[in-house]
Amino acid sequence: MTKQKLAHNEYIKTDSNYLRGSITQGLNTQATGAFAPDDQQLIKFHGFYQQDDRDLRIERQQQKLEPLYSFMLRARVPGGICSPDQWLAVDKIASTLTTSNSIRLTTRQTFQYHGIPKRNLKTIIQDLDQQALDSIAACGDVNRNVMCNPNPVQSQLHEQTYEVAKQLSDHLLPHTKAYAEIWLDEEMLVSTQDDQSIVEPVYGKTYLPRKFKMAVAVPPDNDVDVYTNDLGFIAVAENDHLIGFNLVAGGGMGSTHGDVNTFPRLANDFGFIKTQDVLAFAKAVMTVQRDWGNRVDRKRARFKYTVVDKGFEAVKAEVEARTGIQFEPSRDVVLVDRGDRYGWVKGVDNNWHLTVFIECGRIKDSPGKMLQTGLREIAKIHKGDFRMTSNQNIIIAGVVDGAKADIEAIARKHGLLGEVISQSRGRSIACVALPTCPLAMAEAERYFPDFMDHIDGLQRKHNIDDRPIVVRMTGCPNGCARPFAAEIGLVGRAPGRYNLYLGADYEGKRLNKLYRDNIDEAEILSELDQQFARYAVERHAGESFGDFVVRIGTVSAVIDAANDFHG
Template structure:
């Protein structure tokens, strides 16, 4: 491990925390509504972010008050697989301790917002009772393992891949007992973990854990529904005749960037090697250990594994992985991604039952005067006890539905004013956004609350152009961190200043190409007009069968600007 670099404050917190314990337990009973700097960073490893209500800031200042503290807590759900009972508990908790909404993330997890400090243990304990956990949902460890969630039981490859994703999640979970001690035990009667002398608490992560977050996902060549090239470590399942031969390992993906720091950039994963199923976990461990030991611990802006690979080059990185693994590794298999299925609408499962993929706009599950999605999901879960699957497009699947109950499910959704997948536009179907205001402390401007209006405007303009059936991705984030993966989409809108966005064009639905900056500092009310001009050019100058992203990539920034004018 490199020891010649100073540590960032966060790494110092981790080093001195006694495996993530720090002062969290003491601060729970200090009578305040928030935690200190060290605890804030440590609790991220438990899926918890301290936030404040940014909508209330001006009012609080005017009244002479401070911040309105609250917490986001994320459930780790490998592959997005839930039971109906688990989903019902999540819905109950969003009402009892949250802000009465639940959110599906772009990594197949669930988030509660607006949770108060005193309610954090309650939420963790109730999730634990149904086999769920928030441990490792955030922080400098491997986060939620993504995988195609479709329950196609006639597809043995997909099912085996899903089982492997679950095993990986368990294997890579932090081993410290701090989470159980602080959040799940009664502080008066619960026994603390007894650590034997010389015992290795975190054999994979070590005392300081990883330099930065680490994201992982598994995809099929014919179905890259989890955006495998955006992961720190991606796995493409190589299969023939219903049998998994192994996995192509991709390394160094990551979406975050800081516009003011040229040293930061989004990156797609690079194809490093092919491994057989029995090699998968040992090779993954080797990759993680290389990042653990050589990733930048001084500057968190460049601490992701993509920067280590950028500085070293793939050849040197692979050689170090081979050293840690203990053997040479082959070149990747020729297989690569070539398809993408969003799994929406009705699909046969292969076991005589059906699943329905429902579009959930920007992942927000709520009840209000326009939609009663939360109530509809409750009713479907209580009436049919379906399997629940979450997708990387922030959508939900109701699984294991008998053929005779398909119409009943649809009727429940209609009864509660939930737009059916079949009723929404193509552009809305392929759009996602991050949370942004008012809860995310990093957000520069709106995203989740702004994108529906952008899509409303685009729908009308695309219909006028006769392009309303074209399939392309639109992704919006409130800051450059890129949680909604805007840098490989056909259209990316990234918060740059209040009500202003950087507009990216030229990625693709398949997810294996970065886009380029088309315009910077675009006012919110000019996003639709600017895109409409480009779509007009696309209609007149595209090649047969050419997608919007491919067209923009072929034309490039200067040609598009010349064609559409200022």
């Protein structure tokens, strides 16, 4: 029997000497702003991607110049929490070491920088390290930043679940010393590491077949879109004390246009586990994916396909075998909303928490909205913490009564407060897309605010602006902004053209389905105008837009993604 040829990335990882490759040599080569092709895959494990300004590609080509290469670096911030001092350092780096002069909040509760020249990469990583921040495993075929509900009201329960998220992140980091050697100038103790049971006890020499995402949800909020993750934990509490989690696994958003063998998927419910067993189960699920995942076809390499191909019951049995613990029946939980609580809310600890809306997560100063300066000024006086949300917003958390007025004044002065945000805009997100993302086929972040103006206008036209609708846009089908879990999902096909998906539920427990393929803005708005008109007069009491379009047959419900999403 002929052995199948593995995906090219598998050979890169095998030959990388545990993620070292020739990154150091590439870093010291100033003749080009790029890394070698294989190293471009390895640097992802260190937290950054090579990009170029696609707006300038043709011009530079005509000038016989190489593309204007730069880098996007993403930090690892479990649960999205950082201190005011850390925020000030993050802000200083953005202002002095990047060409974008901005901070971008991601859909996975962390921040990233765009426009980093190669010569500044090491300085940035070292400056982050000085603040106990890093970019280890923020990208690559490993467990990425672990999300956790930033609930500012149930403070005690949030603290308990946040500690679980942090333990998951720290426990499942790669063990290789490559990051410390290359970026932090730590001594290389050995030139080759052969004992993978010591070097990488969880990952092994070839790490995971693809990226792996985790999230921790705290009912009734599903702001982390827990079912869209490879592995999710839904907190179960008694008297505000955490007793365990319902474990869900096998979710993921990415797909490929026109390839019916790829599809988004929501996670299966495996059962209830006790809090003390979380790390054991997380390790078991990840090692099942390590050993059973597809290393031949990267398009089919996410854990969701392992669950489909091997079967849910087989995967569940293997996880139980590896932990030596049986799942208990899932506990009853209720998830009702994926949005953030804007404005001031008071927690059970009597501290105040201010959630501010950051459209598309871009923190940058502009006339009339000095967002970056405003957050910097708040950080100088704030004694609590900052909490990034999975909806690309930020919470100024733990504000005592005496500081509330001063922080509100700064926020209002700099355009962080005072703007009226529609119900739908406040629940909607977009990915970065053009000009930097090499995968983008269409605009997202730069176009999305204008698109949401149209959505707001249509909702007002039909008198349904009191109804929140989850709208998401991405420049390609990789799904970074989780568009397939949106009631209205726009996925880029070409400049100015998108696939229109409808019919996910409001709570995040059902996928949407393709309604119209490859259409422009005028066609999109025309279709939504018609659907909103019917929704305005035909909806049932309390019925969400996603449930409505499924009920009336605009699209059919996606129950089994492998069979229904393309069917």
